[in-house]
Amino acid sequence: KAGVTQTPRYLIKTRGQQVTLSCSPISGHRSVSWYQQTPGQGLQFLFEYFSETQRNKGNFPGRFSGRQFSNSRSEMNVSTLELGDSALYLCASSSVPAGDQYFGPGTRLLVL
Amino acid sequence: GENVEQHPSTLSVQEGDSAVIKCTYSDSASNYFPWYKQELGKRPQLIIDIRSNVGEKKDQRIAVTLNKTAKHFSLHITETQPEDSAVYFCAARGDYKLSFGAGTTVTVRA
16 A cells, blocks of 8 residues: 655745645545654654544644645645744544554755 | 643653553543653553553553552552653543643663
């Protein structure tokens, strides 16, 4: 099976802009979770989607949003970017909600 | 919600020695406890997990123990090797929500 893929892998944006990240899960996996990873902050949970419905949401401002499509692919959007949004954004897929997480390679976002 | 605390944040061990990472959780309903390993520049990968009906699980040089009464679980790595150097994350699942610890950076000294 092909693994989890994320696009783009690297992104440079300026403050105030918005960005959309994409995640394609492992075939057959219906759950996609998003995490923000910064040095020293571990894995901060953003949200989880299962069958196109957001099941859980972490403690992030409303500028962070997501959605899932009928083919289980998911997108994450960050509006009005701030310098502090610079991070590695990882998505993970699983066959069931909050199941074994299979991570993608991540999208490294740099906000200038 | 679930709160997972992980200690220590950094751990340096001599090659061949053992490493132990401990995590505590707050939700007594949590029933699934996976561990992930993230090597430098790579994605986290599941290395072992334990469920609430099991007290200990081993896989070659790694083992996990779970104490549900005390609400803590641990990762044990024996005979450490250079390739064990990585960041390790524990996690706990309660109410179908996975919560991660802050991670432990393990360095194996040759």
